[in-house]
């Protein structure tokens with residue numbers, strides 16, 4: 001593959017400065033960005049490169065959705081929303097029904113991610129049902145085999161997890177990276193988590209952490225919802241002395257702390273001292289389950305970055321990432337033009353860093369994953385705001401420097417109608 005240049009009326013660099021280039025471009029080769037700057041200058045400097053300019057368009061690093069459950073893509077009205085407790089009860093009783101035809105629904109969710117401009121995902125896999133469809137997809141995937149198992153008899157859960165993870169390891173490729181997720185404190189015995197994390201190395205680890213008051217009460221030994229939960233479902237209860245003891249499982253890890261609305265400053269500080277965490281926030285999921293939104297000031301007060309994700313259809317009405325970003329724009333109680341760069345960096349650079357990828361930004365040495373959208377405004381922050389308010393699907397998507405075939409507009413309409 002030779003040198004290529006892409007350019008557009010507006011280029012969103014997604015660097016920490018949040019630079020916006022008018023008539024900007026990228027030079028890339030073999031999946032990696034070599035140079036970023038003015039499109040015409042890049043063309044002059046590299047006359048042999050194959051160049052393409054998108055006239056009324058915005059060019060940006062492809063989006064990164066760091067937390068999604070493809071296996072639950074068939075969920076529509078089986079799970080209860082409005083309280084975390086009733087949601088979890090409904091998951092316990094309806095889960096097997098929801099998982100039927102997981103592959104067919106998952107395929108649609110993959111296509112939906114691509115059409116939204118998402119090139120990379122952090123896929124949480126509880127059962128391995130989505131492994132093959134993700135391996136065969138154009139997506140760049142960090143595939144988190146998720147550990148669940150509260151029982152003190154850890155051997156069966158350890159064996160089952162190791163067998164699932166071995167299948168993922170066997171399928172490892174440049175675009176498919178197996179990793180580990182520890183589901184949550186209330187569902188995983190600490191000895192089991194320790195054994196899995198000691199036995200299998202994982203470049204990043206993902207965990208659902210403190211998304212409800214009930215979970216905080218459980219970790220503080222205060223009883224509440226989880227006091228009866230285990231007996232009701234014929235399970236044994238895991239035990240942690242405190243939220244800090246749970247966090248100590250992840251010493252030295254690159255960590256995705258998903259949700260964390262009920263985490264205190266002390267919890268976040270502790271996480272930062274012992275590990276390399278990023279907070280992943282899923283505003284619609286949080287609204288529907290616990291009713292609470294993350295206070296963006298809390299992670300930033302202790303110097304932690306925040307990334308955004310859709311979560312699965314298990315706790316959302318759909319997994320349209322652009323819609324999630326718009327909701328964040330409306331919901332977070334921060335001045336609009338301050339929160340906009342935060343949201344877009346949270347869906348690109350910070351999400352990519354959280355997953356251990358070198359992407360999510362138009363910078364030399366970064367992944368050549370690009371999203372191109374229709375864009376008719378001025379190449380400034382106002383223009384970008386109006387773009388995000390109206391963006392519905394990508395015009396073109398490049399992953400590893402290659403244009404991804406997305407299908408016709410008609411196919412997109414048909415798919416949207418089914419969502």
Ligand code: MCF
Nearest residue numbers: 069091124126146187208311312314315
């Ligand atoms: O992120 C949301 C809410 N928090 C916890 N778990 C899940 C979410 N979406 C799906 N899940 C899955 C999880 O992976 O629900 C099951 C697991 O398979 C709960 S295990 C009792």
Ligand code: FE
Nearest residue numbers: 069208311312
């Ligand atoms: Fe989740």
